[in-house]
Amino acid sequence: MTASPYRDPAILYPIRRSDRARHVRIEVDRDGVRVIVPRRMPLREVAPFVAAKRPWIERTLRRHREAAARDPAVRLVDGGSVPYLGRELELRLRVEPGRVRPHVAMRGDRLHVAVGRPGAAALRDALERWYRRRARIEVAARLDAAAARAGSTYSRLSIRGQRTRWASCSQTGAMSFNWRLLLAPEEILDYVVEHEVAHLEVLGHSRRFWRLVERRCPSYRQHERWLRKHGPGLFI
Numbered sequence: 001m002t003a004s005p006y007r008d009p010a011i012l013y014p015i016r017r018s019d020r021a022r023h024v025r026i027e028v029d030r031d032g033v034r035v036i037v038p039r040r041m042p043l044r045e046v047a048p049f050v051a052a053k054r055p056w057i058e059r060t061l062r063r064h065r066e067a068a069a070r071d072p073a074v075r076l077v078d079g080g081s082v083p084y085l086g087r088e089l090e091l092r093l094r095v096e097p098g099r100v101r102p103h104v105a106m107r108g109d110r111l112h113v114a115v116g117r118p119g120a121a122a123l124r125d126a127l128e129r130w131y132r133r134r135a136r137i138e139v140a141a142r143l144d145a146a147a148a149r150a151g152s153t154y155s156r157l158s159i160r161g162q163r164t165r166w167a168s169c170s171q172t173g174a175m176s177f178n179w180r181l182l183l184a185p186e187e188i189l190d191y192v193v194e195h196e197v198a199h200l201e202v203l204g205h206s207r208r209f210w211r212l213v214e215r216r217c218p219s220y221r222q223h224e225r226w227l228r229k230h231g232p233g234l235f236i
Helices: 043-052 054-070 120-150 179-183 186-198 207-216 220-233
Strands: 002-007 012-018 025-029 032-038 081-084 087-095 103-107 110-115 156-160 167-169 174-178
Touching: 012 043, 025 054, 032 043, 032 054, 043 054, 054 220, 081 179, 103 120, 110 120, 120 156, 120 174, 120 179, 120 186, 120 207, 167 186, 174 179, 174 186, 179 186, 186 207, 186 220, 207 220
Parallel strands: 012 032, 087 110, 156 174
Antiparallel strands: 002 012, 025 032, 081 087, 103 110, 167 174
């Protein structure tokens, strides 16, 4: 993947060419805007595409700014705390020079972390690895139960760290979930799982799909609003 800068009168964004991309897409997160394009797509087609999406881009950027101002930043220090499915876990940090692999263990409402070097980067890396492992456990149990209730099956589960997507379901039934969902309340993770299981029956977001989601999760609109409002702030 290669990148080149592009300046819009109102939006600055890099253009990244990707051999894997089949369609142009725009990514918007707290770090800004990026445009991913297929390798052979003419660059002259990018600016009109971005211009057509400008209202959505500006709205999404505004949500990220509002989330940063509204939601308190996670304090990655000894005595700080991190969210976990609606709970706040107190961080207990030890720096052990020479340690190769970080160690993270949850004991009650405390999260004990041992790292080999000081600094937020080492702690953040250890925490992300731990959240990814926990996400597989938390998601798998919910996904198995939801699929069984629906009489559906999925082909595989992967845990990723997408910056702009919470989860996905492929045509083959492959499920992907963002580990950052563990930074949200438990009912949000439950809803996203039900949402993706519904895609095993209906892939698109048609009226039939949303009727199916509502039967399985009557408060889905509330959860969608929560994700739109607070999702941009779910970072460590």
